Amino acid sequence: MSTPHRTVDVGGATPYTIHIGPGLISQGEALAAHVRGRHVLLVSDSTVAPLYAGAVREALHAARPELAIGTFILPAGEASKTLSHFGHAVDAFATLGATRDACVFALGGGVVGDLAGFAAACWMRGVDCVQLPTTLLSMVDSSVGGKTAVDIPQGKNLVGAFHPPRAVFADTDALRSLPPRELRAGLAEVIKYGAIRDPLFFQWLEAERETLLAGDASALAQAIARSCEHKAEIVERDPLERGERALLNLGHTFGHAIETEQGYGSPDNDNLNHGEAVAVGMVLAARLSAALGLADAADGARLTRLLADYGLPTAIPAGLDPAALLARMRLDKKNLAGRLRLVLWRGIGRAEVVPDVDEAAVLAVLAP
Known part of the structure; x- marks a missing residue:
């Protein structure tokens, strides 16, 4: 029996929809609908990118062939959620030549979502971000609500910003590759x-x-x-x-x-x-x-x-x-x-x- 797609609407000043179900990261038209310009920065990590980044790129290009898609890959793990890697993400925006109508796609767990969202909040004082959580933890917590941040040695999430996403796509197929501990x-x-x-x-x-x-x-x-x-x-x-x-x-x-x-x-x-x-x-x-x-x-x-x-x-x-x-x-x-x-x-x-x-x-x- 197939799992139905579900949606949860987040209201308020910056409303958006959380989409939950299988196969979502391959639905290029739905993903591309949230890209206002022609620049996309796909942010992922060294564990998730080999599994799903290619599918996201292909889906977006199939829907919008003119898109310029840059990629920034973090080393996997909480230790990468730093100001240093945030700086590298900002460099990736600059290399892409991203304009104010650019869109970030955050593909991964909470570390990727937090850092990519924070970079999106800061580039040109704020560009769009679409969250593509691939862990259960990020699907139920960090991808929703717009809290973005990086860690410093003194504590977690002490440097960050509120930056609600344009949309969240929680592809439940990604949970099949999740280790039991995660x-x-x-x-x-x-x-x-x-x-x-x-x-x-x-x-x-x-x-x-x-x-x-x-x-x-x-x-x-x-x-x-x-x-x-x-x-x-x-x-x-x-x-x-x-x-x-x-x-x-x-x-x-x-x-x-x-x-x-x-x-x-x-x-x-x-x-x-x-x-x-x-x-x-x-x-x-x-x-x-x-x-x-x-x-x-x-x-x-x-x-x-x-x-x-x-x-x-x-x-x-x-x-x-x-x-x-x-x-x-x-x-x-x-x-x-x-x-x-x-x-x-x-x-x-x-x-x-x-x-x-x-x-x-x-x-x-x-x-x-």
């Missing part, structure tokens, strides 16, 4: 949506674990669509993360601290990748919520059990210093006036932003 990492972000605002979705994820882990196309498409619907609703109301949108960061302050302290994960090391770090971060946020009297510890235990059932880590990697992790957390963008401001919860489906969190309580949660 699939599980994406499912951590899917679980997050249930944890922050949808207890019924959380329950569905408990019931459909085996189907999702087996890579069932229909179940994955349903999970992607539901996740994107949640994110679209929040982003439409709070595009610049001045309120409700911060809820999407459940587990991320802890997770980003772990990623930064480890030096960022890559296919070549055993450090936690983003989804794995967020899984640990959600467990820590739930534990802190219980310690502060906000939530029942049983809800945290249920979340921990679900994450573990999906093969995700639930504990801080050995050897990380709690004080060093806390120092990283102080640089989080949600903090105000030098005080910790964290996304915690009152149980499954009831996340909230909590200001002025006591650092001693956070240190206690970070302790081995």
Whole structure:
């Protein structure tokens, strides 16, 4: 049985549509419809480009033979999301001679989407960007909402811009080539949506674990669509993360601290990748919520059990210093006036932003 195509509309000042389904990156007419000029910069990485970049180029040229298509390929991995590689992407714009009606196609996971989107935001003060996410994590999170950034040694995503895409095409066929670890990492972000605002979705994820882990196309498409619907609703109301949108960061302050302290994960090391770090971060946020009297510890235990059932880590990697992790957390963008401001919860489906969190309580949660 074929998987139907689904769409999710993101409203607000800069509306766009998320397309979900198989074969989307080969639909040249649909892709080219978002190119206003004749210059296209295709940004990808060393893992994804050999698999799909040729198909995207061929599809675009078939629809618009006159297009001048440049290519910029990043080394795969979070370690490439740097100001240096951002500079190389800008150089690729210049080499292409890209004008203000140019369009970037970001083909890959979150690293590619974030860096390509940031480059698009900056070239000539902003050119169009179409997101072509190829990982589950990027399909349900980073490709939607227009948050673009690069990392610096002091922390993740500290240099960036809000730059909504013209469209998102989540080609579910790309998930077939995803390593099991990357699939599980994406499912951590899917679980997050249930944890922050949808207890019924959380329950569905408990019931459909085996189907999702087996890579069932229909179940994955349903999970992607539901996740994107949640994110679209929040982003439409709070595009610049001045309120409700911060809820999407459940587990991320802890997770980003772990990623930064480890030096960022890559296919070549055993450090936690983003989804794995967020899984640990959600467990820590739930534990802190219980310690502060906000939530029942049983809800945290249920979340921990679900994450573990999906093969995700639930504990801080050995050897990380709690004080060093806390120092990283102080640089989080949600903090105000030098005080910790964290996304915690009152149980499954009831996340909230909590200001002025006591650092001693956070240190206690970070302790081995």
